[in-house]
Amino acid sequence: MKIENIVTKRRRGYFQIGSREYNIRESLTGIGFMIPVTILALVFVIVPIFVSIFFGFTNANMGRLNNIQFIGLKNFIDVFSDSYIWPALKNTLYFVGAVVPLQFGLALSLALLVNKIKVMNGLLRWAFFAPVMLSLAVTSFLWLNLLNPQEGLINAILGFFGLGPSLFLQDTKLAMPLIIIISAWQGAGYQMLILLSGLKNIPKDLYEAASIDRAGKVQQFFHVTLPSLKPTIVFVLITMIIGAFRIMVQPMIMTNGGPLNATLTMSLYIYRTGVTYKNVGYSSAIALLYTFVIATVSLTLRKVLGGDNEA
Incomplete structure (x- = not known):
């Protein structure tokens, strides 16, 4: 199936994905509202989770973060x-x-x-x-x-x-x-x-x-x-x-x-x-x-x- 059949412009200011038609301005507005929330979620939720998982397998100490060593499952x-x-x-x-x-x-x-x-x-x-x-x-x-x-x-x-x-x-x-x-x-x-x-x-x-x-x-x-x-x-x-x-x-x-x-x-x-x-x-x-x-x-x-x- 060609891409043109999946995403095509139907009329001015609208685009289509599959059988559904979307307003470009409303879609961009929705994306604009989502960007700040997504950034906050990444900074304060997703990234800390992965950092915590990484630290869990190390001897990380706030007083010497420049000397972190991997210690496996010891913790x-x-x-x-x-x-x-x-x-x-x-x-x-x-x-x-x-x-x-x-x-x-x-x-x-x-x-x-x-x-x-x-x-x-x-x-x-x-x-x-x-x-x-x-x-x-x-x-x-x-x-x-x-x-x-x-x-x-x-x-x-x-x-x-x-x-x-x-x-x-x-x-x-x-x-x-x-x-x-x-x-x-x-x-x-x-x-x-x-x-x-x-x-x-x-x-x-x-x-x-x-x-x-x-x-x-x-x-x-x-x-x-x-x-x-x-x-x-x-x-x-x-x-x-x-x-x-x-x-x-x-x-x-x-x-x-x-x-x-x-x-x-x-x-x-x-x-x-x-x-x-x-x-x-x-x-x-x-x-x-x-x-x-x-x-x-x-x-x-x-x-x-x-x-x-x-x-």
């Missing part, structure tokens, strides 16, 4: 004998296992509440979404001050009722649960909006048919609402799990991984190894293995839960 082998890896992984799994159901349950409850209440609906949406608009750093510093043993508002309230000051974030048993609760509070508003949009798209006819069949509110929730929300729920859960695995800012600011590494997470350990200790090669190896773990968990959940529209 990856050392990961399995690292005494900090397993506590960090355990803390991360604890965080993921606790924050995901807590945050999802809170988000779904808020979405159902906002979907039901018609009075001041916009104000409720804004109020529940407000914590999301704050950066993780700001939220962490806010709660760090509220939980301060000497000058924190929460300890002041406890003192008013005659209760002694609590160390909160210095307690190995309380530090991680507090970070979990704070993280769920801060992020639930975002998932609430996604779930709320899913609730708005459920046809009213389904609820009317269920009412005719004498289904109560609880039965309607389990047999109409949840099945109809399945694709949205799958999306929300997977994105929440990926985000939870990347937990770093809150423990870094609020506890710096302490006390006694009780809040040390994988992302924080990777950051500390690469930035604080400047061991870029080893931190890259950990990051690559950790990325593989997250990808495996996410794909497995996607396969198990499914995301189709079937009830």
